[in-house]
Amino acid sequence: AGPRLADLEVVVIGASTGGPVALQRVLTQLPAGFPVPVLVVQHMPASFTPAFAERLNELCQVRVREAAENDLLRPGEVLLAPGGRHLGVRGRAGALCVYTYEGASDHFYKPSVDIAFREVAELAPRGALGIVLTGMGADGAKGAQALKERGCWVWSQDEASSVxxxxxxxxxxxxxxxxxxxxxxxxxxxxxxx
Structure with missing residues (x-):
């Protein structure tokens, strides 16, 4: 049995190399009224994320935009982590919002999938689905562990379709x-x- 829509507070998707195309293929499948907010963490320089969010917004039925400080997580909306900053989540069940921060430089990737997954696991225990798509390295594995420890769900892309x-x-x-x-x-x- 997989996660039930009624139980999900948020879907978080992490990707790196090959991610922009992969994300486009995933997000264009979602219907306009998709009832769960989606957060996307794509390893990408800051100068690229606004245009990437705009492009996805043009192609998708769900609304896609770059995450800004204190944006609420809303159904039918996809928030893309701004490049060069970490994406965190705060608030309480039913009223979660995002914040972004510089963070320590010991994280090679900014935004970091691990950090986003961990924050979501803490604030939406048993109510989150983490999805790890194509990418180099292991960002997301520690975060996936945190999600699983909190009773959340994790999906990952298969080898054959990953760049x-x-x-x-x-x-x-x-x-x-x-x-x-x-x-x-x-x-x-x-x-x-x-």
């Missing part, structure tokens, strides 16, 4: 994936959650 099978591999090999899916089935599976 680089690093991040999703780290999650799957650690035994943290509830489902390993080909890219084209990720958006479909999300859209068909009941």
């Amino acid at each position: 680089i099978y690093g991040m999703p591999a780290a999650v799957a090999k650690a035994g943290l994936s509830d489902q390993v899916l080909p890219l084209d089935e990720v958006g479909e599976a999300l859209a068909h959650l009941r």
